[in-house]
Amino acid sequence: MTENTQTPSSPDSELPTTYAPAEVEGKLYERWVERGYFEADATSDKPAYTIVIPPPNVTGSLHLGHAFEHTLIDALTRRKRMQGYETLWQPGMDHAGIATQNVVERELAKEGKSRHDLGREAFVERVWQWKGESGGQISGQMRRLGDGVDWSRERFTMDEGLSQAVQTIFKKLYDDELIYRAERIINWCPRCLTAISDIEVEYQDDDGELVSIRYGEGDASIVVATTRAETMLGDTAVAVHPDDERYQHLIGTEIELPLTGRRIPVVADEHVDPAFGTGAVKVTPAHDPNDFEIGQRHNLPSLAVMDEHAVITAHGPFQGLDRLEARSAIVAALRADGRIVAEKRPYVHSVGHCSRCKTTIEPRLSMQWWVKVGPLAKAAGDAVRDGKVKIHPQEMEKRYFDWVDNLHDWCISRQLWWGHRIPVWYGPNGEVVCVGPDEQPPTGEGWHQDTDVLDTWFSSGLWPFSTLGWPQQTESLAKFYPNSVLVTGYDILFFWVARMMMFGLYAMDGTPPFHTIALHGMVRDQFGKKMSKSFGNAVNPLDWMDTYGSDAVRFTLARGANPGVDVPIGEDWVQASRNFANKIWNATRFAMMNGATVEGDLPPAEQLSATDRWILSRLNKTVAEVDAFYEDYQFSKLCDALYHFAWDEVFDWYVELSKTTFFAGGEQAKVSARVLGEVLDVTLRLLHPVVPFVTETLWTTLTGRESVVIADWPTDSGFRDDAAEREIALVQQLVTEVRRFCTDQGLKSGQKVPARLELAGTPLAGHEAAIRQLLKLQPETDAFQATASLPVAGATVALDLSGAIDVEAERKRLTKALAAAEKEKAQAEGKLGNEAFLAKAPDNVVDKIKGRLAQAEEDIARIQAQLANLPAA
Structure with a gap:
């Protein structure tokens, strides 16, 4: 174990009888921040260790998923800081375009206004005002949890520096022809009135209807089936497979589109599955992505029949109807015209919904800005395949490759007012100019900027380097890029991780944004069910912190964290963790009352009892075990190792075995007091990254030093004593067996009974006093009668139970x-x-x-x- 060399402080020499988290946590955290413990120095010659916080939405508050992820990151960074690394945990928040705009629009609606009443400039100013007054409450909640972030470096994805980074990379991508503008099918939310990306669409099974409609007449007719009858108004063809014998006579001909009077062609396309349904599909290029591709191949016109609110715009009796109203009306009209061949209701099928407002998505042909992801995605895949970046756990690599190897071009424009506005200007004669951060936009009559803003994930994809000052070549960028590890949930592997990989490799000359991607699972309730307000099982972590303390919440979350696996959690587990914190507190109080100390060197092995040698051997093995688990991101296993070592071996065995020594006093008591001080010192330092508050209070009181936050991380000294471990294992075996026997005989816990211990010639001979203390065994008297005899571990324990039970x-x-x-x-x-x-x-x-x-x-x-x-x- 390393020796801490901090200057002693003057803490209280005594600990209160009970631990009260609410009285100490807030004060301790503010002291850590004031002393600058979490601030990272870019000029330091220490090796760098960097982790970025997955930036929470400015609209958000701390939920259990945040608390879980932050606990894991904080544990990693606190340990690395103790190991001597120049450690940066980069904090910040995301502007959350759609979510934030929705919040402010709801506030305006209470005033009877819309954003259009204010106009763009005034609305954006109103959002900034909301951000200043109400946004970012999560920062205060992070302090409650104990997040050791460098607050002096806090960033926001809309601040000046990050805005410059966004404009810089947009210009670079545009000049490299990796950003382009094109009319394509996008996912459109009629409620948010913007395009959203594929990964922001949530699919769920909905009850709908499947109607089969006959197009044309007699032998020149084809039956098609659809769940979206309203889109037939925009059909410009019917497609069949070129080898389908049933329709050979119709390929190249035209048939009448019902209700419209238009005639549309029958085209042959290999995309059509002849074995599915009738083997014929209606083609609506302006309202379906697959149909759009068919339309491109056959030069079909694209007829948009709905506006941005999903209201029918096509001329005729259905004009002005909402899409769902139009669906029912069109089916009724087709039925009246004898065109409905079959109806299936309800028809359960997968339907896309906006992840923000849950409105059904409408595929819509729209002019948008796109990122050509092919070369970027290939680089992101190669970086993992070549070993530049490791994904942990490794089995998650397949999920990553499935995504980046099949990535479609990314629609990055959003029809919002809040966000990074696209830095492109249009001239009066069709000119298009992309403007970099150091360039002046064109001026003069007829010039105007694109009205769209960029997808939120565009700016957050720059997070690992934009927060360090890029595009300027800052000291921080040189010191802290690439990040050491990214800790995040597998659920945003595609939203965020892949985007950071693409942009980091592109902007930073092939250097990936991090060395390791450590993926964790989702927090669920104790029954494994997803937490949700609608399910009634959502938990506010602040409530648990108020009741049990932040350390208890942190330890519970970390103890459940297996790589890439979902984490069940219940309140009784948090209560158990609170009990663990209390156990640490009480054991340390006992130790200090009995002279436990960290002063001076440990006595040589020959002066130590077998019990002392045993606990020091176990201590060093635990240090090595915990280190190995940290390096493998096995938080659950390292917490279990610490829990069982601290509670079982230190508090329940070593402290109890040593009580007779302490009570007897003398030189051996001083030796054991020094050993106990060493064990507690190291154990508290090992526990600190996960439970920082209780360990800070106890460690500073025990050692008289400034703070465990800046203490040295323990190292394995290599001390091992297998013989002592075997000896104490025999003591434990004997005590356990006798306790079990007494319980089976109906004795109450702690009930004293006379006993004769026959330990001569066994390794247990030197432990009689401790064994009697642990088992509450009284010496035998003249009236002693051995009513029970237990042979254990080569020894014999004879008990007189005659007066102990009925x-x-x-x-x-x-x-x-x-x-x-x-x-x-x-x-x-x-x-x-x-x-x-x-x-x-x-x-x-x-x-x-x-x-x-x-x-x-x-x-x-x-x-x-x-x-x-x-x-x-």
Whole structure:
């Protein structure tokens, strides 16, 4: 273990009887910030360790998913800081274009206004005002959790520096012909009135209707099926497979489109599946992405029949109807005209919805800005394939490759007012000019800027380097790029991670934005169900922090974190973690009351008792184990290792085994006090990254030093003592067996009984005082009668239970329990011996009965042994 060399401070020399998180957490955090512990120095010669916070939306508040992710990142950065790295945890927030605009528009609606009443400039000013007054409440909540971020570097995706980065990379991509403008089918939200990307569309099964419609007459007719009858008004063809014999006579001819009087061609296209439905599909190039591709191949016109509100614009009786109203009206008209061949209702099918407002998405032909992702996505895939970037856990690589290897061009324009406005100007004679951050936009009559803004993920894709000052070549960029690791949920692997990979490699000359992508799962309730307000199982982590303390919430979340796997969590687990914090507190109080100290060197091994050598050996093994788990992002395993070492080995065994030494006093007590001080010092430092508040309070009080935040991370000294570990294992075995026996005999916890210990010639001989202390065994007297004898670990423990229990009452209780176990056994044997039952019963039912039989037999043997060991009445 390394020795901490901080200057001693003057903490309180005594700890309160109980730990009260609410009284210390806020004060401790502000002290850490004031002292600059979390600030990163770009001029330092220490090795750099960098993690960016996945920027939460400015509209958001701390939810359990945030608390989970922040706990993991904070644990990593606190440990690295203690290991001597120049550590930067970069904080900031995302402007969240659609979400923020929706919030402010709802506020305006309460005043009876819309954004159009204000105009663009005044509306954007209103959003900035909202951001200043109400946005970013999550920052205060991050402080509650204990996030060790460098607040001096806090960034916002719309601040001046990041805006310059956005304009710079847009210009570079545009000049490299990787950004272009084109009319294509996009996902349109009629509620948000903007395009959204494929990954912002949520698909769910909806009840709809499938109608089969006959186009044309007689032999020159074709039946097509659709769930969106309203789009038939924009049909410009019917497509069949070129090899489909049923329609060979119609390919190249025209048929009449019902209700419209228009004639449309029948085209042959290999995209059509002849085995699906009738083998014919209606083609609506302006309202379906697949139809748009067919239309491109066959030079078909694209007829838009809806406006941005999804209201029918096509001339005729349906003009002005909402798309759903039009659907019903068109089906009724077709039915009246004898065109409906079949109807299936309800017809469950997958329908896309806006992830923000849940409105059904409308595919719509629109002029938009696009990123040509082919070369960018290839570079992002190659960086992982070549080992430049590692994805953890490795099995998540397939999901990553499935995405980047099949990525479509990215629609980056949004029809919003809040966001980074596209830096393109249009001239009066059709001129198009893309303007860089250091260039003046064209002026004069007829020039105007594009009205669209960029997708939020465009600016957040620059986060690992734009936050460090890019495009300027700053000291921070040189020091802290690339990031060491990205810790994020697998759910935004496509939204955010792939975009950062593409932009980082492109902007930073082939250097990826991070070395490792560590993916975690989603937080769920204790039954594994997704948390949601609509399910009634959503949890506000601040409520748990108020009740149990931030450390308890953090430890619970980290202890459930297995790489890439969802995390179930329940309040009783948080309560158990609070109990763990209390256990640490109480054990440290006891240690300090008994002289535990960190002053001076550890005594040499020959001066240590076997108990001292055992705990130091276990301590070093735990240090090595925890380090290995951290390097593999195994938070659950490292928390389990620390929990069991601290609670089981240090508090329940070492402290208890050492009590007789402390009570006896003398030189050996001083030796054990120094060992206990060492063990607590190291254990508190190991625990600190996950439970920072309670460990800070205890460690500074124990050591008298400034802060555990800047203490040295423990290192494995290499000390091992397998012989001492075997010796104490025998003590543990004996104590455990005797405790179990006493429990089986009905003794109350802590009840004292006389005993004779026959330990001579065994490794247990030197531990009699400690064994008696742990088991509450009294010395034997002249009246001692050995009513029970237990051979354990080569030794014998003889107990006098004659006055300890009501033998007759215990015999009655055990006899009743034995009868119940024998009845259970008979019933199970009866069913398993019934051939008719076995022939019909499912395997899982039979297995359950076999389990009941095995348990009954085990219970019978145990109870019979207890009866045999009862003293004579």
